[in-house]
Amino acid sequence: MALGRSREKSGQSSFRGSRIAAAIVIGVIAGCVFAFLFPHGFFSANPSAQTNSNLEVDPASCESSEKIDRIKSDIMKLSDKNVELKRQVRELNEKLRLAEQVKGHAREQVITLSEPHKAGPFGTVKGLRTNPTVLPDETVNPRLAKILSEVSVRKELIVCIANSNVKSMLEVWFTNIKKVGISNYLVVALDDAIVDFCKSNNVPVYQRDPDEGIDSIGKTGGNHAVSALKFKILREFLQLGYSILLSDVDIVFLQNPFEHLYRDSDVESMSDGHNNMTAYGYNDVFDEPAMGWARYAHTMRIWVYNSGFFYIRPTVPSIELLDRIAYRVGTEANAWDQAVFNEELFFPSHPGYVGLYASKRTMDFYMFMNSKVLFKTVRKDANLRKLKPVIVHVNYHPDKLPRMKAVVEFYVDGKEDALESFPDGSE
CATH class of the missing domain: 1.20.5 (Single alpha-helices involved in coiled-coils or other helix-helix interfaces)
Structure with a gap:
């Protein structure tokens, strides 16, 4: 009897457990079904109402004036x-x-x-145009080295050498440099008055240490005497590793010249030539009738480079050029620096003479314009008048200051007749 009651209780317990398990399973299934059918809950708001509510507060549908102002500011x-x-x-x-x-x-x-190599195919062989630069030596002039490091841009700058005799022209010179927006320029002052004048006008200036020979010429000398000094003075600039655009004071800057240089030669110089032939060279035929069949001799000619405006790189040939000119101008009684400048650049080696192995380039004579080109040709040509040169050098005329001012009036101020009152040449 006891065994029978035990089995009955066991069966009742098993049946009760099965019902509980079934209830749990049914509950889980029902929960999954409701979760699937009512993802937002039984008592959630109408989804469409929520969507409409979101649309009503969407900032994209109702721009405020404040937001419009912010957009305008942005x-x-x-x-x-x-x-x-x-x-x-x-x-x-x-x-x-x-x-x-x-x-x-x-x-x-x-x-x-580099090591010797074979020449390439026809038309592909190119020689070296640009000599390597020298190793800068700041011990040459530490004071100048400091000034150049502050004034130069990419180791380049314009340099002008001046004394009190050219003060008025110097003012036109640096005033227009400032107008163009050129910052890398320097005046080498040959007397105290020019130092004070430059400082009062916020112009970068450098005065050399006392040098008896240079000081006596620099303080009292005229244009040609001062011009001859520049070759000796420039040597230190090159030794310090800087490329110099040497400028005489009778030059008006109208554009930044550094944007128009090629930098592929030791020297780039403006020309005294007035057309393609004279500026860039031509074959000139010399006629000697007494020679009969051989009466015509062909010669190569080019008008001289102007030593008042040239770009020179810090290379060994460039420094040798300055040394040769400074020596000849200092020892030859009638030596003119511009003539010596060209002779040293162009004369080839020959018996008794070793030529200078410097590369050279002639500047565009319409961009780097001399005053003969301007007053004899450009001002009379309607098309050429529209051209704006980089610089104008008043080198062909002695009335420099009034012509410089006229150049400014014509090209900067737009005064159409500013150049008309001057003759082609000098009176």
Whole structure:
């Protein structure tokens, strides 16, 4: 009997457990079904109502005046930023152009100065145009080295040498340099008055340490005497590793010249020539009838480089050029610095003479314009009058200051008849 009651209780317990398990399973299933059918809950708001509610507060559907003002402000900021980015792009393009130029020169140097190699196919062989620069030596002039490091841009600058005799022209010179926006320029003052004048006008200035020979000429000398000094003075600039654009004081700057240089030669100089033939060279036939069949002799001619405006790189041939000119001008009684400048650049080696192995380039005579080109040709030509040169050098005329002012009036102020009162040549 006891065994029978035990089995009955066991069966009842098993049946009760099965019902509980079944209830749990049914509950889980029901929960899953409700969760699927009512994801937002039994008592949630109407989904469509929620959607409508969200649409009603969407800021995109109802712009406030405050937000419009913010958008306008953002547009103005973006516009300003766009202008700045364009400026930076221009600067980067210029740096890229210079970098590619330097890279090309370096590649030429490596190829030419490396181990001997075979010549390439016809038309592909290129000789070295650009001599390597010297190793800078700041011990030559530490004071000047400090000034140049502050004034120069990419180791380049314009240099003008002046004394009190040219003070009025110097003012026109640096005033227009400032207008163009050129920052890398320096006046080498030959007397105290010019130092004070430059400082009072916020013009970068440098005065050499006392030098009896240079001081006596620099303080009292005229244009030609001062012009001869520049070759000796410039030597230190090159030794310090800087490329110099040497400028006489009778020059009006209308554009930044550093944007128009090639930098592929030891010397780039403006020309005294007035057309393609005279500026860049031509075959001139000399006629000697007494020679009969051989009466015609062909000669090569080119008008001289102007020693008042040239770009010179810090290379060994460049420094040798300055040394040769300084020596000849200092020892030859009738030596004119411009004539010596050209003779040393162009005369080839021959018996008894070793020529200078310097590369040279002639500047575009319409961009780097002398006053003969301007007053004899350009001002009379309707098309050429529209051209804006980089500089105008009043080298052909003695009335320099009034012509410099007229150049400014014509090209900067837009005065159409500013050049008309002057004769072609000098009176």
